[in-house]
Amino acid sequence: MPILKSQLTTKFPFKNPHVNTIYKFFYTKDKPAYNRKRIDTWDDDFIDLDFLTADSYSIVVLIHGLEGSSQSSYMLSTANYLHNLGYDVVCVNLRGCSGEDNRILKTYHAGKTDDVDYIVKHLLNNHNYKNIVLCGFSLGGNLTLKYLGEYSNSLPNEVKGGIAISVPVDLTTAQAELGKLKNKLYMQEFLRTLRSKVIAKTKQFSEYNPDPKLIAKATTFRDFEEIYTAPVFGFKSPEDYWEKASSKPYLSSLGRKALLINAKDDSFLSLECYPYETAENSDNFFLMTPKYGGHVGFVTSFNDASYWMEKQVVNFIQNTLNIYS
Structure with a gap:
C-alpha cells in the first residue's frame, strides 16, 4: 500500500x-x-x-x-x-x-x-x-x-x-483548475511566453499561419492548444491532446x-x-x-x-x- x-x-x-x-x-x-x-x-x-x-x-x-x-x-x-x-x-x-x-x-x-x-x-x-x-x-x-x-x-x-x-x-481537469480566477496571474505569465513563441514560429515557418487575432486573444490553455499544440502535433483537438498526453x-x-x-x-x-x-x-x-x-x-x-x-x-x-x- x-x-x-x-x-x-x-x-x-x-x-x-x-x-x-x-x-x-x-x-x-x-x-x-x-x-x-x-x-x-x-x-x-x-x-x-x-x-x-x-x-x-x-x-x-x-x-x-x-x-x-x-x-x-x-x-x-x-x-x-x-x-x-x-x-x-x-x-x-x-x-x-x-x-x-x-x-x-x-x-x-x-x-x-x-x-x-x-x-x-x-x-x-x-x-x-x-x-x-x-x-x-x-x-x-x-x-x-x-x-x-x-x-x-x-x-x-x-x-x-x-x-x-x-x-x-489528469490534464483535462488540471487545465480547467488553472483556468479559475485564483490562478489568473499564473495563467497570464504562462501564456505571455507561449504566445511569443507561437508568434516567432509563424515568422519562421510560412506553412504555419494561425489567425494573429486568435493568438493575441489566447487567454486559456485551450486557446493555446487549439492554436498550436493540437494542429502542430497532430491531435484532433485540445481535448484529444489532454487525454492522450x-x-x-x-x-x-x-x-x-x-x-x-x-x-x-x-x-x-x-x-x-x-x-x-x-x-x-x-x-x-x-x-x-x-x-x-x-x-x-x-x-x-x-x-x-x-x-x-x-x-x-x-x-x-x-x-x-x-x-x-
Missing part, C-alpha cells in the same frame, strides 16, 4: 499555497557551473543538456515544468543538492527552453515522451552509467510518469525509477517504481490529480500528499534551508530504489 506519510511542517505565511509557490519561484539558489552539451535529434532538431558531474555511476535526469529551464529555481536547488551528495546530474532543457529557439516547428508538450526516451538512450550510448533515475517537476513530472508507463516493456535495465513533483497527472492512465502499469509528491493545497491541481486508489493497489506507484507546499514550493520558512523537497527525492532514490552515488 505505497501511500507515504509526509513530515512537512511549515510556518506562516508559507501555509498559504500562493506564497509558497511564488516565493520558491523567486528564491534564487547558487547557480551551478553547468557543462552544456547539445545533442542533435532524429528530426533535425536539438536538445540542450546541462550536466553536473561527480564521476558517479548514478545519474539523475531532471526535467523542468512548463516554460521552465535548467535555470528554474527548483532545478537549481535539486541539482545542487544531488551533486553535493556525489550524484551526477543532467538538467534537461526541453526544446525551445534553453535560451535559444529550436530549429523546427514542433517544440515540446506534456506527453512528448519520445524526447525523454531519446535522452535516456543518449546517456547510455555515451556514458557508463549503471543507474539512471528520472525526476520531473510539473509538466516534466507528467513526462516522467508517462515515460515509465508508456515504455514499461522496453525500459533499459539501467533506468531504475522516477520521482514526479507537483504533477497535473496525461500520465494518469499509465500509473497502474509503471515499469519501475515511481514517487508522486502532490501537495494538497496546490492550486494548479484538480481532485483527479491525487490518485490514492491507484497507489493503494500498486506495487510500483508511490504517492505522498503533504498538507502544504503549493506548486513546486515546499518552503518551510523565510531563507528556507530545510530542502524538504530535495530530501524526499534523495530518500526515495536511496531507501526505495537502493541507489547511491
Whole structure:
C-alpha cells in the first residue's frame, strides 16, 4: 500500500499555497557551473543538456515544468543538492527552453515522451552509467510518469525509477483548475511566453499561419492548444491532446517504481490529480500528499534551508530504489 506519510511542517505565511509557490519561484539558489552539451535529434532538431558531474555511476535526469529551464529555481536547488551528495546530474532543457529557439516547428508538450526516451538512450550510448533515475517537476513530472508507463516493456535495465513533483497527472481537469480566477496571474505569465513563441514560429515557418487575432486573444490553455499544440502535433483537438498526453492512465502499469509528491493545497491541481486508489493497489506507484507546499514550493520558512523537497527525492532514490552515488 505505497501511500507515504509526509513530515512537512511549515510556518506562516508559507501555509498559504500562493506564497509558497511564488516565493520558491523567486528564491534564487547558487547557480551551478553547468557543462552544456547539445545533442542533435532524429528530426533535425536539438536538445540542450546541462550536466553536473561527480564521476558517479548514478545519474539523475531532471526535467523542468512548463516554460521552465535548467535555470528554474527548483532545478537549481535539486541539482545542487544531488551533486553535493556525489550524484551526477543532467538538467534537461526541453526544446525551445534553453535560451535559444529550436530549429523546427514542433517544440515540446506534456506527453512528448519520445524526447525523454531519446535522452535516456543518449546517456547510455555515451556514458557508463549503471543507474539512471528520472525526476520531473510539473509538466516534466507528467513526462516522467508517462515515460515509465508508456515504455514499461522496453525500459533499459539501467533506468531504475522516477520521482514526479507537483504533477497535473489528469490534464483535462488540471487545465480547467488553472483556468479559475485564483490562478489568473499564473495563467497570464504562462501564456505571455507561449504566445511569443507561437508568434516567432509563424515568422519562421510560412506553412504555419494561425489567425494573429486568435493568438493575441489566447487567454486559456485551450486557446493555446487549439492554436498550436493540437494542429502542430497532430491531435484532433485540445481535448484529444489532454487525454492522450496525461500520465494518469499509465500509473497502474509503471515499469519501475515511481514517487508522486502532490501537495494538497496546490492550486494548479484538480481532485483527479491525487490518485490514492491507484497507489493503494500498486506495487510500483508511490504517492505522498503533504498538507502544504503549493506548486513546486515546499518552503518551510523565510531563507528556507530545510530542502524538504530535495530530501524526499534523495530518500526515495536511496531507501526505495537502493541507489547511491
